[in-house]
Amino acid sequence: MTAIRRQDRAGYLFLLPWFGGMLFMIVPFFASLYLAFTDYDLLTAPTWAGLDNFRRMFDDAKLHQSLKVTITYTVVSVPLSLIVALAVAMVLDRGVRGLAIYRSVYYLPSLLAGSVAIVMLWRYIFGYNGIVNDFLAWFGIQGPGWASDPRYALSTLILLHVWTFGSPMVIFLAGLRQIPAMYYEAASMDGASGWRQFRSITLPLLSPIIFFNLVQALIASFQTFTQGYVISNGTGGPGESTLFYNLYLYQKGFAEFDMGYASAMAWLLLVIIAGFTAVNFLAARFWVFYDN
Amino acid sequence: MTLTMTRETSVEPPADQPPPKRCRPRFMRHVLLSAVGVIMMYPLLWMISSSLKPSNTVFTDESLWPAVLDLGNYSRGWTALSEPFEIYLVNSLVIVVLSIVGNLLSCSLAAYAFARLRFTGRKLFFAMMLGTMMLPGHVLVVPQYVMFDRLEWLNTYYPLLVPHFLATNGFYIFLMVQFMRSLPQELDDAARIDGCGPFRTFWKVIMPLCLPAFATTAIFTFISVWNEFFGPLLYLTDPELYTVPLALRQFMDSEGQSQWGEMFAMSFLSLAPVIGFFIAGQKYLVKGIATTGLR
Amino acid sequence: MNTIGTTVGPTRRHLLTLAGLAATAATLPGCGRGFGGGDDDDGRIEINMVWWGDAQRAEFTQKSLDLFQTANPGIRVRTEYQDSSPYKDKLAARFAAGDPPDLMAMRFDSLREYADRGTLLDLAKHAGALDLTGLTEPARALGQVGPQIFGVPSGLNTISFVVDKAITDRYGVSIPDGDTWTWADLSEFAAAVTKASGGKVYGANFEPWTVANLLVFARQRGEDFFTADGRLGATAGTITAWFELTEGLRAAKAFPPAGFIDQNNGASPAQSYLAKKSIASQIIPSNNLLGYNQACGGNLVMLRIPGETARRGQSIDTPALWSIAATSKHPDETLKLLNFLINDVEAARVAGATRGVPPNRKIAEQIAPDLDADNKRATEFLTALQNEKLPPSYPYPVGASKLTNILKTISTEVEFGRLKPAAAGERFITEARKEING
Structure with a gap:
């Protein structure tokens, strides 16, 4: 009994800063939850509106479009960028000379992503008269405006996202170094192939980190804002092809002075993300291995 | 798979001893890695090139080698705003360094509790921690602004710093939790047998082995805080308190004449600390168990 | 387990370094700023x-x-x-x-x-x-x-049409009289530039989704896009005519093809397609002439908006x-x-x-x-315009920003041929009415 209580006390002691942080978080959280049930235009006091905001969501075509964009983006870009990041991390982890240089270079896009300069460069590469189309012109093909054509804009954004695989890569690299090298030595002595080593040593021992990257990427991807914002100047254009959920939420809240609705949208997103995350945590029981 | 740790097993990092086998595939690998590297480098090269072009040809002169060189972007950019640029660099550095310290301390404490201690409410608190990552920040802007206004923290760095000391960023806690959970449980058991309490175990056993996670946290914190725009935009009003991203945005007005050349020059300069920090910090990324070894 | 102590070394040293850095950061000269205090209360x-x-x-x-x-x-x-x-x-x-x-x-x-x-x-x-x-x-x-x-x-300011005379001179196309030209003149002129340049330069472009442009066009047809009492005054016919005009220009190759213009390209002069010399003329706010002329090489000629002869559409903004x-x-x-x-x-x-x-x-x-x-x-x-009798411009009603978004979305649909101008007019009015009072 006392042992348990001592464990409790230690746990709470370690969490002390975090409890303090929660005080900071809880006030705005509950404020936004309250606002979700009000009609709030930012400039005059909110008025209670019950479930109105949530009801309006059913026939808001733009909201449905933004969910479609966000889910498409998430489903495609999350696995893609994680696979690329893991593959590159594996290559870089295994005896490449100049590792530090490659690692830094491959991380550069993540340092730059979201900066104004990159967005301009991006247009210049994927524009109607951009580098990609110049390249295609050699083969007599007139390519579309990859960023200005609603059919291609989202794919172009996904490519931009995959290109910034540096962050998960860094985490994978750190995780790979947590795997005691003696396992590989033992496996090599037993004559296990590279692929077998990957399957039976790397994957299971890296699984907590893969799991982290997956959950983290999902949460971040559902909340994609900056990329969509800087690429389309906050419009979600061309058409509504890059109208991310958070971008639409921002438009509602700040451009259209409909913060009540935006708050309701935020809580809907929280529920959606929490659902996806919960599924991941349940699934993790079958493939993530901890040493306890 | 059981862990058999013998104190004699000395473990060398694989990176230090590449197997001296066939040379061709390794050469090919370098060619491939370098080719991809060029694609990754291109934006930086483009930014450097743009920083050397006069403002009105930045977008019309599309070659990587500027037709007209304009080194003056750097000197003009440094002094073009209401404060000399070093003010913004120093402001950003102060915020970044303190944020890193705050994040490392507060998040590692919380992560240790979640990863290695058993206490009532652990799962609930962990779920809450993840939950805080899931609500879009835009709807928190107004309540937070009101809160910081009440605290009389507007136009100070407190709204930007204090949250970092209070482990409000679930991302880093979660990251460290995953790293700590992947460490062998035997470590704690051995420490307990040696008579270590939770704090000593945390400080002497877990912390040293989580260096890669701390390096990752430090690097990511550096980048995200260094680039953060919206928070400083909202909470800072005096130009002498501005951070680098706020200053950079002052070079441009999306509807007017912008000092593009100057902006690119200063953007490039302000990348230097981030790149420097990454290069300095990255060697700790690989100081995991594999390198430090369990002797 | 005492050997663990050997691996502690680096960490503790790093922590000390960090602490040192933090302390330095907080005490750097002049770094007291940002931590409250220092209010220069001088009674003013x-x-x-x-x-x-x-x-x-x-x-x-x-x-x-x-x-x-x-x-x-x-x-x-x-x-x-x-x-x-x-x-x-x-x-x-x-x-x-x-x-x-x-x-x-x-x-x-x-x-x-x-x-x-x-x-x-x-x-x-x-x-x-x-x-x-x-x-x-x-x-x-x-x-x-x-x-x-x-x-x-x-x-x-007001909106105005600027033409890059360096381009028109090079291809031997004469610039129409800006005080009397019609939309048909614009089409003819711009198509001539495109043709003479062999498609290297397109004669003109302006954004169909910019409300300020559409406002002028609507007034030329005798309608206030936004009325004085804050209602939507434009009819579906006007919106349709607007898209017929822009798509007509595109079909005549006076405008660049669909997808050429990135609507999120950025509105600053240096980024403009005019500065890149991929178009020869466009609509700009008159107060930005200096910026555009610097970015374009100094040969911009300023014209009024076409179609000002019958009924005035331009206003002081x-x-x-x-x-x-x-x-x-x-x-x-x-x-x-x-x-x-x-x-x-x-x-x-x-x-x-x-x-x-x-x-x-x-x-x-x-x-x-x-x-x-x-x-x-x-x-x-602008002064010359001020001396003439122009229709007034009224503040946009509440909800106008939603209309801008609707117009932008519909413009893209029209540009890529997924929506005909007639349908676009109807759709715009239907959606706009939902947002502000018609």
């Missing part, structure tokens, strides 16, 4: 003035503020500026949190969002402190909502209004500052044309000789 009344723009505009603005503070030693003006898009977010957040600035630049299309919700001071009630008699009737109308006045134009918060703690001092900015010759002279032509006509005439060539040309262009 402080007013907070915010606006959007870049560092150059800041320099000019600061000059007029210096003059004001010298003349009024009891008042200190604390300014802040941002790029226009973060500016409007911060402004909204500050109002929402009950901490608005005293004097602020207000977007023409958001004036009523703020005014109709009672957050702005009615300037008509303070005619004694704020003298607006120097402004023409259309200039005053820009900030007027019924009998109340919520904003004063910080400068005046403003890049930004000045407004005062209703809850300002120092309304008198703020009014004094605003009055100074509008009616003081020297203040206007040092500020130049950064916000367009000064709204006070007399002052505009007085400072005109000091302006550089391009600004002078833009000023003359």
